Amino acid sequence: MSKLTRRTALFASVALVSAPALAQPKRGARAEKVARKGKDADPTGSPADTPLGPVDTTARWAYAMDYNTGATLLDKQGDDEMPPSSMTKLMTLYIVYSRLKEGRLKLDDELPVSEKAWRMQGSKMFVQVGTSVRVEDLIRGVVVDSGNDAAIVLAEAIGGSEEQFVEIMNATAKKLGLTHSYFKNCTGWPDPEHHMSCHDIAVLAAAIIREFPMYYHYDSEKTFKYNGIEQQNRNPMVQKGTADGLKTGHTEAGGYGVVASSLRNGRRVILVLNGMATNRERSEDSERLMDWCFFNFEDVTLFAAGDVVDRVPVWLGADSTVPLVAGKDLVVTMPRNWRQKASIKISYDAPITAPVMKGDQVGKLVVSGDGVPNLSAPLFAAEDVARLGLPGRAIAVLSKYVTGT
Structure with missing residues (x-):
């Protein structure tokens, strides 16, 4: 009784519950699904679900969580598999930080630059083939510059090849409970089978902040200069000082995306947005929704x-x-x-x-x-x-x- x-x-x-997990289709169907979402998902103007009712966002996918409690504050197709673009590099960094924490890698270690890394297109740190680069510089090259070349140098040093490093990425995703993530590369380079969800990205971001606070300070650096080339952090909220990390991304299939974390008065919120049409939308929506999360919710100790x-x-x-x-x-x-x-x-x-x-x-x-x-x-x-x-x-x-x- x-x-x-x-x-x-x-x-x-x-205590907010995330959207139900999606059934796992066969790999071929999943690849088709991810490719299709870039064009046929819900309109970017549709609102996100929140405990307080719908909230407008131009993002196609969105998810916000309270870091301290894990409560979901905002959800728009948060568990849908989507092209994560350079937000993928959070997993690359998680593995690098793990090796550093275990003592299997050191910040002063110098890693060789392969021709593959040097030839990699997209955002670059501009490493030179045949040279060696310090791990700490490579981390900055990934975090600040979003360097595809830097990510590959790290991946090849840890895994022996990018392909073998990707196996480590997928194994780590299972360990962290990222049920809607599957990696094909360490950079987020477009691939129809490569996907993450906004919810998974938020969980991964929280794990980085929780497990590797000694390395998280790199995320708040606004500029990084290497080989005479100075680049600005691509995260608009970091540039404005309204967030202390983590990453942006952009591909044609995934649109403009950002994962940002902000700490205010002892409370931390993690926000993930993707599928926006312009960099301006990304900047405006991320700041507005982060402010909304802090203004409308609070952490309370019941007992x-x-x-x-x-x-x-x-x-x-x-x-x-x-x-x-x-x-x-x-x-x-x-x-x-x-x-x-x-x-x-x-x-x-x-x-x-x-x-x-x-x-x-x-x-x-x-x-x-x-x-x-x-x-x-x-x-x-x-x-x-x-x-x-x-x-x-x-x-x-x-x-x-x-x-x-």
């Missing part, structure tokens, strides 16, 4: 790890009640008007029967409300409650039989 006990609606939260959420009755226990705790800080993202619209309940099976062990999950916190997507979080026993001895159990059973309570 399930019982709900209502607490005063002092707290509430947002700290040791806070007693409630005390619930225990049947046949040495103690009549057991305190419930969240087990960890329960921080959630909520619309700023949550106090007027949210309610909170404690749900548990009644009666909770002794014995109860500290750490047992015995209930859950349930949050709901108009404009507040549903959330449930587990609650745990904060103390042991032993089972009554035989005489005590007999008295309790008799009392229940006589009084009905």
